[in-house]
Amino acid sequence: MPTIAAMPAYNEARSIQNIIIACKEYVDDVVVIDDGSSDNTAEVAEAAGAYVVKHPQNMGYGAAIKSCFETARNLNARRMVIIDSDGQHDPAEIPKLLKPLEKGIDVVLGSRFIEGNSERIPAYRKIGMKVLDIATNTVGGINVTDSQCGFRAYGKKAIQNIRVDSDSMSAGSEILMEIADNNLQFEEVQVNCSYDVEDSSTQNPVSHGVGVLIAILKDMEFRRPLYYFTLPGAIMGGIGLFMGLKFLQDFYLGESLRFGPTLLMMLLTILGMFMAFTGIILHAMSRMIKMR
Template structure:
C-alpha cells in the first residue's frame, strides 16, 4: 500500500489487510508523521522514499519489490482508509479464476452510489481519455487504486510516470500486453477527512493532462492528424471563398485570406507532425517487438 502522512489510518489498513496476505508492504512516500513507525510496529515491510515522489513513484517501488520477492499475487490498496480490506478476497477470487488483473470498481453492480456528482463526471472523462490512449480497453473505473495483479501482470507492468495518472498508464500497458482484466464491485468511503492533499478539480485536470500527453505520444495521427485536417480544410475553404468573392464581386477580404492561409499552414504542419511521429512510433514498436522476441528465444 502506498502511504503518505497516513498515521491516522495506517494501523487500521495494515491490520485489516493482514488476514488476507502473506506479507504487507508499505511504501512510505516521504511522510513527515508517524506512518513509518506505526507500520513497522505492526509487522509490515516498510520501504521509505527520502522525498515525496508521488503515487506513480510509489507504484514503481511496489512493482519492483514484488518482482524482487518473486510474488505470485499482488494486491494494491490505499492506506487512507477509503478502501475496505475485507473486500480483498473478492479480488483474489476473481484473479484465481484466470484473470491477470482485477480492478475494484465503484460502478460495477451499481451506479456509483455515494460518489459525489462532480467526481462521477471527472471519472468518466478520465475513463474515456484512458480508453483513447490505450487500445480501446473498456473499464468502468479506470481511476480505482484498489487492484489485484497476477504473475504475468507483475512481470509486464513498468510504471514510468510518478503522478496520479500512473493508474491509467498501467491500464494502457495491460492493453498493450493483452492481459485479461476483470472488475468486481467495491465500496469506497468519502466521509474520511484528509484522504487527499490535492484539490479534486486540480487533481483531475492534472491527471487528464498527463493522459493527453500519453495520447499524443501513442496516437499521434489522432492527436495531431485530425486537428490538422480540420484546420487545413477550414483554411482551404476560407481561401476559396476569398478568391471566389474577388472574381465575382471584385472584393478581396484580406482578413479572411490571412486567417485562412494561417489555418491552412497550421493544419498542414499538424498533419506532417502526426505522420512523422506515427512513423517513429511504428519504428520503436517494431524494434521493441524484435527485441522481445529475441529475448524469449534466448
C-alpha cells in the first residue's frame, strides 16, 4: 500500500513540476487533481511523473479535495499527504506530517500557529483565520489552532471514513467536522507557509473567508441546532416576554396598548418559542442518530 502526496491544481503549470519532484523524495506516488485548468497543468504534471486526475471543468477546491480522497481509496493508499501545488507549502516538511501516523494517529493537521510563528502572516489574514477557527471549533466540536491550513496527512482509517460533500473552500473545515464525527485521533504539527508566492491564490482572501464562514454557519443548522435555533429563539422570546410584562404594567397604570408594539411583542414571543423548541427537537434527533 503506497504513501501518496495529493495536490489540487488549477492553472499551476508554472510551479507544479518543482513541487512534484520535491514530493517524490518523501512519498511513493504523487497524485495531481487538475481541476479544469485552462493551461497545460495536466501535461506538465504527467511529464513530471505524477498520476493525474482531470476534472472536465473547474469545479472548486472542495471537489478537488473530494477527488484526492477518492483517488487515495482507489489506489488503496496507506497514507496520504495533501499539499498545495502553488509552492506555499514546503515538501521537505512532509516527513514531519507523516511521522505521527506511525504511532496510531489518524490525521495530522499542519498549523501555522502552534509555535507562535505567525509574524509573516498579514494582519488581516490572521483576523480572518481566527474568526474561522472559532466558527469551525464551535460548529464541529473540535479544538484546533489552524482550521484553514490545507497541509495535512491522513492515515488509512481517515482515508476510508472522511467524505467531503462541499465543492467550495469550506472543505477544509468540513474535514475537521468529519474527524470529530468519525472519532478520528488527530494531532497538530507546526508547518510554515510562504505568502510571497506569485499568483498563489485565484480567489480574493476576503471573499474566500466570507464564503467559508457562511458555509460553516449553514452547517451549524444541522450540527449545533441549540446554537442556531434555541439560543437566538430564547433571546427573542425573552425580549418578547419583557415587552409583554412592560405593556401589562403600563396597562395597569392606565395607559392604552398600542397595536404596533403589541403585535411585535406577540411575534417575538411566538417566533422565539418556536425556534427554541425547534432547536431542542433537532438536537434530540441528532443525538439519537449518533447513538445508532
